[in-house]
Amino acid sequence: MRGHRYLLAASAGYLFTLTALKLPSLAGSSSHPTGVALGTVLAGPAVMPALSLIVQLFQALLTAHGGLSTLGANVVALGVAGPWATWLLWRLASRCGLGDKPAIVLATAFGSMATYACTSFQLALAHPEPGGGVAAAFLKFAAVFAVTQLPIAVIESLFTIVVLRAIINSSGICVAGLEAWAQR
Amino acid sequence: MHVHAPLDHIAFSNAWRTRSPIDKMTFGGGLLLLASVLPAMPWSAAIFAAAATATLAGARIPVRAWGRFLAPQIGFLSAAALPLILGAGWERAAAVWMRGVAAAACMTLLAMTTPVPDLLLAARRARVPAVLVELAFLVYRLIVSIWELFERLRLGLDLRLRGGKPSLHAASLSAGNLLTRSIQKARRVERGASLRGLEGFPMLTPRARTSRAFLVSAVALQASLLAAAILFRSRFPW
Amino acid sequence: MVNRLPIEARGVSYAYAPGHWAVRNVDLDVPAGARIALLGANGAGKSTLLLLLSGAEHVCHGEILLHGSSAERSREGLRRWRREVGLLLQDPEDQLLAPTVEQDVAFGPLRGGVEEPRARQLVERALADMAIPHLATRPVHELSLGEKKRVALAGLLVQAPAVLLLDEPAAGLDPGGVRALREMLDTLARAGTAIIMATHDVDFAYEWASEVCVLFQGGILARGEPAEILADREMLTHASLEPPLLLEAALAVGGPSPFPRSRPEFREWARPTRRIAL
Amino acid sequence: MVNRLPIEARGVSYAYAPGHWAVRNVDLDVPAGARIALLGANGAGKSTLLLLLSGAEHVCHGEILLHGSSAERSREGLRRWRREVGLLLQDPEDQLLAPTVEQDVAFGPLRGGVEEPRARQLVERALADMAIPHLATRPVHELSLGEKKRVALAGLLVQAPAVLLLDEPAAGLDPGGVRALREMLDTLARAGTAIIMATHDVDFAYEWASEVCVLFQGGILARGEPAEILADREMLTHASLEPPLLLEAALAVGGPSPFPRSRPEFREWARPTRRIAL
Numbered sequence: 001m002r003g004h005r006y007l008l009a010a011s012a013g014y015l016f017t018l019t020a021l022k023l024p025s026l027a028g029s030s031s032h033p034t035g036v037a038l039g040t041v042l043a044g045p046a047v048m049p050a051l052s053l054i055v056q057l058f059q060a061l062l063t064a065h066g067g068l069s070t071l072g073a074n075v076v077a078l079g080v081a082g083p084w085a086t087w088l089l090w091r092l093a094s095r096c097g098l099g100d101k102p103a104i105v106l107a108t109a110f111g112s113m114a115t116y117a118c119t120s121f122q123l124a125l126a127h128p129e130p131g132g133g134v135a136a137a138f139l140k141f142a143a144v145f146a147v148t149q150l151p152i153a154v155i156e157s158l159f160t161i162v163v164l165r166a167i168i169n170s171s172g173i174c175v176a177g178l179e180a181w182a183q184r
Numbered sequence: 185m186h187v188h189a190p191l192d193h194i195a196f197s198n199a200w201r202t203r204s205p206i207d208k209m210t211f212g213g214g215l216l217l218l219a220s221v222l223p224a225m226p227w228s229a230a231i232f233a234a235a236a237t238a239t240l241a242g243a244r245i246p247v248r249a250w251g252r253f254l255a256p257q258i259g260f261l262s263a264a265a266l267p268l269i270l271g272a273g274w275e276r277a278a279a280v281w282m283r284g285v286a287a288a289a290c291m292t293l294l295a296m297t298t299p300v301p302d303l304l305l306a307a308r309r310a311r312v313p314a315v316l317v318e319l320a321f322l323v324y325r326l327i328v329s330i331w332e333l334f335e336r337l338r339l340g341l342d343l344r345l346r347g348g349k350p351s352l353h354a355a356s357l358s359a360g361n362l363l364t365r366s367i368q369k370a371r372r373v374e375r376g377a378s379l380r381g382l383e384g385f386p387m388l389t390p391r392a393r394t395s396r397a398f399l400v401s402a403v404a405l406q407a408s409l410l411a412a413a414i415l416f417r418s419r420f421p422w
Numbered sequence: 423m424v425n426r427l428p429i430e431a432r433g434v435s436y437a438y439a440p441g442h443w444a445v446r447n448v449d450l451d452v453p454a455g456a457r458i459a460l461l462g463a464n465g466a467g468k469s470t471l472l473l474l475l476s477g478a479e480h481v482c483h484g485e486i487l488l489h490g491s492s493a494e495r496s497r498e499g500l501r502r503w504r505r506e507v508g509l510l511l512q513d514p515e516d517q518l519l520a521p522t523v524e525q526d527v528a529f530g531p532l533r534g535g536v537e538e539p540r541a542r543q544l545v546e547r548a549l550a551d552m553a554i555p556h557l558a559t560r561p562v563h564e565l566s567l568g569e570k571k572r573v574a575l576a577g578l579l580v581q582a583p584a585v586l587l588l589d590e591p592a593a594g595l596d597p598g599g600v601r602a603l604r605e606m607l608d609t610l611a612r613a614g615t616a617i618i619m620a621t622h623d624v625d626f627a628y629e630w631a632s633e634v635c636v637l638f639q640g641g642i643l644a645r646g647e648p649a650e651i652l653a654d655r656e657m658l659t660h661a662s663l664e665p666p667l668l669l670e671a672a673l674a675v676g677g678p679s680p681f682p683r684s685r686p687e688f689r690e691w692a693r694p695t696r697r698i699a700l
Numbered sequence: 701m702v703n704r705l706p707i708e709a710r711g712v713s714y715a716y717a718p719g720h721w722a723v724r725n726v727d728l729d730v731p732a733g734a735r736i737a738l739l740g741a742n743g744a745g746k747s748t749l750l751l752l753l754s755g756a757e758h759v760c761h762g763e764i765l766l767h768g769s770s771a772e773r774s775r776e777g778l779r780r781w782r783r784e785v786g787l788l789l790q791d792p793e794d795q796l797l798a799p800t801v802e803q804d805v806a807f808g809p810l811r812g813g814v815e816e817p818r819a820r821q822l823v824e825r826a827l828a829d830m831a832i833p834h835l836a837t838r839p840v841h842e843l844s845l846g847e848k849k850r851v852a853l854a855g856l857l858v859q860a861p862a863v864l865l866l867d868e869p870a871a872g873l874d875p876g877g878v879r880a881l882r883e884m885l886d887t888l889a890r891a892g893t894a895i896i897m898a899t900h901d902v903d904f905a906y907e908w909a910s911e912v913c914v915l916f917q918g919g920i921l922a923r924g925e926p927a928e929i930l931a932d933r934e935m936l937t938h939a940s941l942e943p944p945l946l947l948e949a950a951l952a953v954g955g956p957s958p959f960p961r962s963r964p965e966f967r968e969w970a971r972p973t974r975r976i977a978l
Contacts, residue, residue, distance in 0.1 A: 009322035010370035013330040014363050016323070042363075054320050058327060061295045061303070062191055127272035137272070144267040155352070162356030163363065196800075196839045299839070301799035325797055328841040340517035342478055344529060344577070346504030348497070354529075357519050364563070365515070369794075376795030379756050380855070381782045386810035388803045388819060390837070463874040464844065566742060594871065596741040596900040598940035622874040625903075625945065662876035667903065670963055671949035674970035685948055692952035 011042045012051045019055065020063045036082040036115055037108035037160050041090075045083040052079030073122045081118035086111030104164065105157040112153035116145040191253060191295055200243040200297040204392040205306045211238065211402040212294040218406060219286040222413045223420050224279040228286035230409060235289035243297045250292065257288040300324050305387060314384070321385050325373065330366045337362050426490030427453055428584040428616050429475060429507060433484035435640075436474055444470040446640040447484070452585065452616045457607070459627035459648070460620040462637035463662035468620035469512070471637070472587045475618065476509035489584075505534070508578030509587040514570040517577070523549070523565075524558045527576045534581075548580035552606065568599040575606070586610065588619040592626050604630055628652050628666035629684050636661050649681055704768030705731055706862035706894050707753060707785060711762035713918075714752055722748040724918040725762070730863065730894045735885070737905035737926070738898040740915035741940035746898035747790070749915070750865045753896065754787035767862075783812070786856030787865040792848040801827070801843075801851050802836040808859045826858035830884065846877040853884070864888065866897040870904050882908055906930050906944035907962050914939050927959055 015035040039051055053075050090107035098106070124137035195201075200208060212235070219231045239245050261284040268277040294303075301324060308317045341350060341358045350358070413420070431450040437443045445467045452458060460468045473479040475486060477493065477500055486493045493503050511517050520526040524545050531541040549555045552572040557565065562573060571591065578586065591607075592600045607630065611617055621627055627634055628648050635645040638661045644651050652658065652666055653673060665673075668688055672681040675692065682688040709728040715721045723745045730736060738746045751757040753764060755771065755778055764771045771781050789795050798804035802823050809819040827833045830850040835843065840851060849869065856864065869885075870878045885908065889895055899905055905912055906926050913923040916939045922929050930936065930944055931951060943951075946966055950959040953970065960966040 005319055005322060006370040006374040007367060009319060009326045010330070010366045012319075012323045013326035013370075014366045016327055017330050017334050017362070017366075018359065050316060050319065054316075054323050057320070058300065058323065060291060061300050062327070123268075127268065127276060129272075140270065141267060144270060158352060159356050159359070162353060163360045165360070192839070193842065196842070201837075299799065301803075324799065329793065336511070336513065336516040339473075339478060340511060341519065343476065343504070343509055343511070343517055344519055345533070346501050346530070348501065348533065354519065361519070372789075372791070372794040373797070375756060376789060377797055379754060379782070379787055379789070379795060380797075380807060381779060381811060382797060382807060385798070386807060387798060388806035388810060388816065388823070390800065390803070463876055464846065464872075568742070594742075596940060597902065597942045598741055601942075624875065662874060664875045664879075664963070667945040667963070668949060671946060671953075671966055671970070674967045675949075675953050676970075685942070685945070688949055689952045692949070692954075 008043055008047060008051065011039060012054050015039050015051065016055045016058050016062075020059065036078055037086045037104075037111050037156065038163060040083040040086045040111065041104070041160070041164065045087040048083035049075055049079035052083075073119070077115050077118040077122065082111045082115035085114030101161055104161050108157035108160045109153045112149065112156055113146075116149050117142060120145055190249060192299065194245060194249060194296050195299040198243045198245050198297050201299075202390075202392055203297070203398070204394040205298050205302045207394060207398050207402070208294060208298050209303075209306065210399055212290050212297075214402065214406040215293075216287055216290040218409055219283055219290060222409070224282040224286075225420060227409065227413055227420070228282040231286040232289045234405060234409075235286070235293045239289075239293045239296060243293075245296050250296070253292055253296070254288060257292070258285055261285060261288065301387075302390060302392075305389065318385055321387075326366070326370055329369050329373070330362070333365050333369065334362055337365075427451055427487070428489060430487040430490075431471075431475065431484065432487065434471075434474055434481045434486065435483040436470055436479060437482055438470075443640050445474060448640075448642055450475075450618075450635070452618060454584070454614045454616055455611050456616045456618075457611050457630060457632040458616075458618045459631035459634045460618060460637055461622065461624060461627055461634055461661070461663060462620075463622060466637040466661070467640035468622075468637055469589050470640075472509060472589055472618070472620050475585075476507050476587055477503040478509065505581050506583055507585045507587065508581060508583040510571070510574055510578060510589065510591060512589040512593055514567075514574035517574050518562050518570060521561055521563075522558075523554070523560050523562060523573050523576075526562055526573060527580050530577060530581050544580050545576075548576040551579055551609075552576045553602075567594050568602070571595070571603070572606075579610075583615065585616045585618065588617065590621055590623075591619060592621065592623055600626065622663065624652060624658070624663055624666045625668070628669055636663070648683070649679075705729055705765070706767060708765040708768075709749075709753065709762065710765065712749075712752055712759045712764065713761040714748055714757060715760055716748075721918050723752060726918075726920055728753075728896075728913070730896060732862070732892045732894055733889050734894045734896075735889050735908060735910040736894075736896045737909035737912045738896060738915055739900065739902060739905055739912055739939070739941060740898075741900060744915040744939070745918035746900075746915055747867050748918075750787055750867050750896070750898050753863075754785050754865055755781040756787065783859050784861055785863045785865065786859060786861040788849070788852055788856060788867065788869060790867040790871055792845070792852035795852050795855070796840050796848060799839055800836075801832070801838050801840055801854075804840055804851060805855045805858050808855060812859075822858050823854075826854040829857060829887075830854040831880075845872050846880070849873070849881070850884075857888075861893065863894045863896065866895065868899055868901075869897060870899065870901055878904065900941065902930060902936075902941055902944045903946070906947055914941070926961070927957075 015038065019035050035055075039048055043051060056074055056078070086107045089110045090103055093103035093106050120141035121138055123141045124134045127137060128134045129136040129140070215231050215235055219228055222228070222231075239250055240247060261281055264284070265277045265281045268280055301321070304317055304320050304324070308314065337358055341354065345354065429452045431448055434445060434448045435443060436445040448471060450458075460471060462468050470479070474481050477486075477495075480495065488503060488506055493499060518526050520529055527545045527548055528541050531544050532538070536544065545558075546555065549558055552575055554569065554572050554576065557569060557573065562570065565573065591603055595603060607617055619627070619631070631648050633646065634648045634651050636643045636651065636657065643661055644654065644657050649669065652669055655665055658665055668683065668685075669681055672688065672691070677691060682691040707730045709726055712723060712726045713721060714723040726749060728736075738749060740746050748757070752759050755764075755773070758773065766781060766784055771777060796804050798807060805823045805826055806819045809822050810816070814822065823836075824833065827836055830853055832847065832850050832854065835847060835851065840848065843851065869881055873881060885895055897905070897909070909926050911924065912926045912929050914921045914929065914935065921939055922932065922935050927947065930947055933943055936943055946961065946963075947959055950966065950969070955969060960969040
């Protein structure tokens, strides 16, 4: 991590700035998943927990978006579940010979939904349904999120694509995931 | 940045600026802990009152600034309570909401009285891994610059759009430019740091006064809240 | 309509935060073809005034008139405002959007609904006006600062604005770049574009401006003929400025008025002096 | 050792990419207390030369001597190099890293192993030298450009360097800021610090420098006495520069040598001329 720390710090600062503009989403999961996909592509999924932790810490301290109480849960959703889902699907899609753009769109949308699935599951664990237990609660939360988050996931995928293209067009920046993407 | 990130500006200029971060964290952190363990009704209200008094009377932060930061957080918490009502029912949602508001007041107290770097220094002394703390210092340093870059690009975009709404295309071009320039900035700062021979962050500890009286009264307040909660636990069960 | 001033400010004030006035009660009349220099120390309110004139910030008090009628902040009004008034930011990179030069310059026309073939013509003409047709397909980020300024200017000129606002346009340019900029601005002003420039470079202002306006703490401290205003050492010192070197030299030497405003003029003007002095 | 030049460059060359020479075969002798201005258009190699002198970039050919012995790129050598030679970047923000002013200035001493109480004393003295003790606990990012430059300078001076390199130090400063900078640099040079400044501001160089060095395409085109070098209009035009306004004016008026290098000197110098002229 030490070798690229200035790049990592810039990515984190960038994600912070982008997410600071967005309204925090529902259910106390204060950070928007915008940036999860971008961060994963830029820095790779391995460092995303650290980046996500720092970004969320600064959101709590500098912009008063969200609180520390949900930090642990959010690091799991935004720092682990989302990035790995994005990464795996991206690799898989490219392996299957899908073009760059469709692969990124799919991966971003999937990562975004995985983030919310994770949040729903955490919420379900915290507030199980009196009758049906965790599973029923999960379905309920997931249904609420699906309605609100599906359109966001789509917009986010398109946005990620154009941002990445702008970056690649306008400079020869090589970052973990981006490097692989630019080379093909 | 101070025009656009007033929270940071206030953290650097309030009446508690020179109070030791340990004092502030003991006070705010202790209350935060109580808010998450004690029954929401009525103890969250008491914790909220304590945090509000400390922020407004202690650190002498203007009510308007405080309200401006707390109000959106309460708004988010209320929005968050909606799916909870559907999923878990009224009472749980209300309890979660109250707890959230109290916790938000504690966090706001901490965020408005302690600059982020002071907290990071405290974290380093508390043996949080150096790699993480150093990265956080760098992120803070770069956020300041990137935020300024963002403001400038937003103005530039606004001028180009001539009053119209940004299309997805224009917005993402602008976002791409922001990332490119953020990374260029990071490279320049990296060079600046290497010019000065800096690898880590050998940081001067800010002069801060630790007050035993403050610490004692903070702990006493928290202890009495806890004692009251235990005493009245038949009326307000956990 | 055509006879009206392209832009006017009437008692314009602006505060970033309650009580912190960045611009105080400024009046400004800008006829077509004017070359106005807003002079002042850093923080005197020059950039803010340009932002207000460009419509990027709302005035707190007062109003801004475009061709005699109050500028509106409606969607349509803003669109007209931005078409009539172009602002070149101090760092041109802040307002360059697209990856290549021609894409960037074409952004305005395409967004304004111009068809692509026509937009291409407009872009070509704007690039030719800025003497940079050879840069058309170059990526913007590879250009030098001076080239970026020209591209950003082309992006403004392609809209044929009546008023051009420039924030420290000479900043970072070397003497060759400054000379080229001055020539470009002269051409524009002759063609009738009103130009307002914010700068703390009194030498540049003295040589270039038809009118100077000294700002101090957001208000106008003095305005008028450059030769007259910029000879007032006391007022300039108060505003943390200095008289232009050429004017200072001419005053020290003494000689016939009008005083020279450029190097060649100075050489011409000094010739008789020298003859007597030797 | 003490008599040796604090820094020298011997046949130094540098290429960013194979064949693209940014600096070609530059020799430079810098005695203690020297005030050297590196003049040149944008892209002439000024900044690169400063980076080489500061040790931030490796030379491709040639060598750099510190106090007469070859500067080494070993860990220990670089550490000494950084202590002896301070570089102020054009944008001071790039070299400010800590959250508050005193923390930033303390970086150098703390990194050099100085204990906190002693570091605090050093910081206080450096801030007093830069006339900014009141900024000590302020967050760096809230400062103005001029203040940031002073903080960055304090961060260099706290190490008591023998050589100070400045990249366009006057860029972005208003006349008041430039005057304050000049006074600060005069004090430093009198105390024996060698100062090398890269700039395209010939007026500033003419007034301030004890020696000027004109760079063109990475090589030294001319060097020597400011009054002599900067009067060579042909050479300067070739390097995309112009003679300083005061020198141009003095030459045009004609009069006794030495020519005046500052406004007050010019007024003094012009007095007899005027008497004759009137």
